[in-house]
Amino acid sequence: MAVVYRSWKALTQNAILTRSVSNSLRLYSQKPPAPVVPLVNVEVDDKSGVAVVTLNRPPVNSLNTPLLTELGAAIKNLEDNKSRGMILTSSSDTVFSAGLDILEMYNTPKDQLSAFWTTLQSTWLSLYRSSFPTVAAINGHSPAGGCLLALSCEYRVMVGPKFSIGLNETQLGIVAPPWFVICMRDVIGHRQTELALTTGRLFSAPEALKIGLIDSMVSNKAEAMAEAQKFITQFAKIPPLARKLTKESVRGEGIRYMEDNMIDDLQIFMDLVTQPKIQKGLEMYLATLKKK
Numbered sequence: 001m002a003v004v005y006r007s008w009k010a011l012t013q014n015a016i017l018t019r020s021v022s023n024s025l026r027l028y029s030q031k032p033p034a035p036v037v038p039l040v041n042v043e044v045d046d047k048s049g050v051a052v053v054t055l056n057r058p059p060v061n062s063l064n065t066p067l068l069t070e071l072g073a074a075i076k077n078l079e080d081n082k083s084r085g086m087i088l089t090s091s092s093d094t095v096f097s098a099g100l101d102i103l104e105m106y107n108t109p110k111d112q113l114s115a116f117w118t119t120l121q122s123t124w125l126s127l128y129r130s131s132f133p134t135v136a137a138i139n140g141h142s143p144a145g146g147c148l149l150a151l152s153c154e155y156r157v158m159v160g161p162k163f164s165i166g167l168n169e170t171q172l173g174i175v176a177p178p179w180f181v182i183c184m185r186d187v188i189g190h191r192q193t194e195l196a197l198t199t200g201r202l203f204s205a206p207e208a209l210k211i212g213l214i215d216s217m218v219s220n221k222a223e224a225m226a227e228a229q230k231f232i233t234q235f236a237k238i239p240p241l242a243r244k245l246t247k248e249s250v251r252g253e254g255i256r257y258m259e260d261n262m263i264d265d266l267q268i269f270m271d272l273v274t275q276p277k278i279q280k281g282l283e284m285y286l287a288t289l290k291k292k
């Protein structure tokens, strides 16, 4: 028995030695690890104290769990540091955000699907109810979840005329949840929301301006950033607590909806999105996106 033990031990030690030599050799032959690039960049202007939060997930800033987690953490950090304001924009020249990452909803294990949706819920809530002023500088297309992010800010400046924005969920055979609807309705009103959402319409920037979906149209990102700064500057003389409580009061319906219905909302999402018919629809939509 002792002999067997000794030889087994020798064998394992030998294996450890061989492994560590080959690991070292592998280390020498490997390229250095790629730097970890943040999915969300935050730059705070020293003078104004305004933070520019840039979505940075090429090619289209589709919102997956890691991106939403980073965005949520960035907002919490600004909240903790009593930020003067936040401008949300994109590192892409043509896309603000392509909305939710469809790959997070297609053929996804239930635990991941649930983590994805709860991350979206909590990140959305922290953006929607943030105590500091928020502006979306929409420097590219902004469908569905991208439009939701923009709607959740207090002011929208969009680069036009060629980019589009809207809640196009019905065109994909899915349904914009009630909190998406509340955001849209609070910005463009009940009638326009019903028309826009039932048809899944995407609006060009001039059309969006006409119905009040965006507040301003500019011709490039620099102009968008300047106008966003200007919007935030007007709050310099407003007492922050009065501002925060007023914002919470105006946005009370959306905030309460999420606080009271987080679990039901998750359950409805899971039930709906895992239906074979919806999965087939998402598969076909992904295929059309890839074929373009």
Ligand SMILES: CCCCCCCCCCC/C=C/C(=O)SCCNC(=O)CCNC(=O)[C@H](O)C(C)(C)COP(=O)(O)OP(=O)(O)OC[C@H]1O[C@@H](n2cnc3c(N)ncnc32)[C@H](O)[C@@H]1OP(=O)(O)O
Binding pocket: 059, 060, 062, 094, 095, 097, 098, 099, 100, 101, 102, 103, 141, 143, 144, 145, 146, 168, 169, 172, 174, 175, 176, 177, 178, 268, 269, 272, 273, 286, 289, 290, 292
């Ligand atoms: C009663 C209550 C019920 C509640 C039930 C809830 C039910 C679920 C609710 C879910 C709500 C969903 C919200 C969403 O946001 S769904 C996503 C909708 N998004 C879109 O429709 C936009 C799709 N994308 C585009 O239209 C274009 O990509 C865009 C105009 C944004 C940019 O065009 P561009 O030509 O610049 O880029 P490409 O189209 O070539 O795309 C590049 C690659 O990116 C991939 N892609 C694009 N969009 C997405 C996406 N949203 N998710 C994942 N991947 C995406 C695209 O396939 C290309 O990939 P490849 O490079 O691999 O080909």
